[in-house]
Amino acid sequence: MVKPSTQHFKPYREANNWVDYKEVFMIALEAQNRTHLVDPKHTVVDEDLHQAQQKFPYKVFRDNMLHHEAKSIVKSYAKTKDTALVWQKICETYDKSMSTSLNGDAILQ
Numbered sequence: 001m002v003k004p005s006t007q008h009f010k011p012y013r014e015a016n017n018w019v020d021y022k023e024v025f026m027i028a029l030e031a032q033n034r035t036h037l038v039d040p041k042h043t044v045v046d047e048d049l050h051q052a053q054q055k056f057p058y059k060v061f062r063d064n065m066l067h068h069e070a071k072s073i074v075k076s077y078a079k080t081k082d083t084a085l086v087w088q089k090i091c092e093t094y095d096k097s098m099s100t101s102l103n104g105d106a107i108l109q
Contacts, residue, residue: 004032004056011064018094029057038087057083069093 008028012021029035036042037050037057044050058081061074070090077086 004034006056006060006063008032009060009064011066012070013066015067015069015094015097018097022091022094037083040084040088042084051081054081054083058086061086065090 008031009025010021012018026035026038029038034053034057037054058074058077061070061083065071065074070093073089073093074086077089
């Protein structure tokens, strides 16, 4: 297990790099044993602990989501800081985006 550090997460600037960013982001969360914080199906046992743990990935989102759409999604959850919902919304947005599809097609060719 790796000590949580925001340095393990790279900035997300361009939509056409989404597939790589998503993979690297999840690898960093796995290394820090924090994947449950972005899993909407995770059952929370200790609400206080869960809220305290969510502050770290929310800070990562605030600092590293530099693309305009991702930044607005993160800001829309500023009150709840629900990182599972933030991640789910960001994934929905970029998994279906045209630039992600075009980039995936270019890689295959």
